[in-house]
Amino acid sequence: MTERVVLAYSGGLDTSVAIGWIAEQTGAEVIAVAGDVGQGGEDLDVIRQRALDCGAVEAVVADMREEFADDFCLPALKANALYMDRYPLVSALSRPVIVKHLVAAAMYHGADTVAHGCTGKGNDQVRFEVGIGALAPHLKVLAPVRDSGMSRDKAIAFAEEKSLPIDVTKKSPYSIDQNVWGRAVETGFLEDIWNAPIEDVYSYTSDPAAGRAADEVVITFTHGVPTAIDGEPVSMLSAIEVLNRRAGAQGVGRLDMVEDRLVGIKSREVYEAPGAITLITAHQELESVTVERDLARFKRQVEQRWSELVYDGLWYSPLKRALDTFLEEASVNVSGEVRLRLHGGRAVPTGRRSTASLYDYGLATYDSGDTFDQTLARGFVELWGMPSRLAAARDARVLGSGRASAATEPMGTG
Numbered sequence: 001m002t003e004r005v006v007l008a009y010s011g012g013l014d015t016s017v018a019i020g021w022i023a024e025q026t027g028a029e030v031i032a033v034a035g036d037v038g039q040g041g042e043d044l045d046v047i048r049q050r051a052l053d054c055g056a057v058e059a060v061v062a063d064m065r066e067e068f069a070d071d072f073c074l075p076a077l078k079a080n081a082l083y084m085d086r087y088p089l090v091s092a093l094s095r096p097v098i099v100k101h102l103v104a105a106a107m108y109h110g111a112d113t114v115a116h117g118c119t120g121k122g123n124d125q126v127r128f129e130v131g132i133g134a135l136a137p138h139l140k141v142l143a144p145v146r147d148s149g150m151s152r153d154k155a156i157a158f159a160e161e162k163s164l165p166i167d168v169t170k171k172s173p174y175s176i177d178q179n180v181w182g183r184a185v186e187t188g189f190l191e192d193i194w195n196a197p198i199e200d201v202y203s204y205t206s207d208p209a210a211g212r213a214a215d216e217v218v219i220t221f222t223h224g225v226p227t228a229i230d231g232e233p234v235s236m237l238s239a240i241e242v243l244n245r246r247a248g249a250q251g252v253g254r255l256d257m258v259e260d261r262l263v264g265i266k267s268r269e270v271y272e273a274p275g276a277i278t279l280i281t282a283h284q285e286l287e288s289v290t291v292e293r294d295l296a297r298f299k300r301q302v303e304q305r306w307s308e309l310v311y312d313g314l315w316y317s318p319l320k321r322a323l324d325t326f327l328e329e330a331s332v333n334v335s336g337e338v339r340l341r342l343h344g345g346r347a348v349p350t351g352r353r354s355t356a357s358l359y360d361y362g363l364a365t366y367d368s369g370d371t372f373d374q375t376l377a378r379g380f381v382e383l384w385g386m387p388s389r390l391a392a393a394r395d396a397r398v399l400g401s402g403r404a405s406a407a408t409e410p411m412g413t414g
């Protein structure tokens with residue numbers, strides 16, 4: 001029986017050439033799998049037909065949008081996931097959902113190998129291969145661009161020689177990856193990290209400096225899940241889509257950063273994620289009102305670790321799974337509403353309300369109606385500071401005045 005290979009297919013030059021390239025090099029039949037993760041652009045039927053025209057024995061296009069939003073973007077929202085405190089993991093989130101479908105297709109079509117078009121310099125090769133290994137350890141991997149010399153020039157030559165139905169002249173100066181959670185742009189003139197991005201680079205967002213009236217939005221959350229916008233019920237997918245439009249029009253969610261890749265390279269990345277940044281901002285705001293202090297403090301560590309694991313291709317890993325359980329538990333009281341002002345590139349919370357609020361007006365107020373018993377504070381502060389006073393007294397006794405703490409030394413000495 002002829003061997004079969006499932007290829008992660010985007011419809012672009014590299015993966016279109018990879019179909020024939022893999023078939024020639026291995027003698028295997030190639031099954032192309034493409035996914036809609038809300039990237040927009042070309043019609044998926046067109047992409048499907050192109051795969052067949054390029055020699056795929058089978059081409060599958062899957063609508064992954066709801067699944068991507070519910071099972072990948074939503075956990076990221078609960079984690080307020082921002083790699084290096086900034087990047088909302090756009091590409092890192094889409095790889096595991098694609099991996100799931102690649103593995104399912106391999107099982108269904110009896111393939112023993114999965115192929116992808118990633119280079120050897122990026123994170124995505126790691127996310128594909130580690131993800132595939134975690135779901136189906138028996139599957140083999142092929143990476144023609146990285147491992148069998150399928151360079152850009154050779155791909156173009158191959159496409160011309162076989163007259164493949166792809167426009168090889170339509171070459172963007174950028175490498176772009178986009179989905180409903182956001183858009184990543186790299187390479188070209190952006191590789192000089194002193195060069196400012198030009199307006200041309202952006203497509204999900206308008207220029208934040210352009211004058212326009214502010215937009216006000218109210219987002220409702222139920223147990224950490226966005227369930228309504230301005231009172232209209234929404235699914236996770238439609239919440240992201242609506243906010244991509246409204247926050248995008250205000251230039252919210254642009255990001256220009258130098259990022260630490262897993263392979264050790266620092267790389268310049270420009271992102272835009274208007275919906276994701278607005279949702280995370282609103283979610284953080286509601287958490288500040290509904291999550292108990294120590295849980296909130298600990299959660300920040302979990303958020304950072306979760307983001308690193310997902311960035312590093314470990315979506316399907318025991319630690320990530322265990323942290324998800326923590327995030328679910330931490331979300332039980334995150335219900336209520338946040339009002340934000342979208343304007344000038346920023347989403348700024350201006351109001352919050354919740355039946356699960358821990359904000360107690362009586363305790364917080366400096367006006368009449370104060371219920372906080374200030375007489376208790378004196379003893380509390382006394383005991384809270386006791387270890388510090390004990391240590392200071394010990395230092396004076398044991399170390400003497402020669403090594404008094406910095407704070408007790410007269411200014412200007414030492």
Ligand code: ARG
Nearest residue numbers: 091092123175176177184269
């Ligand atoms: N650096 C980002 C990440 O690793 C984005 C990668 C985007 N991929 C691309 N082919 N442009 O998540």
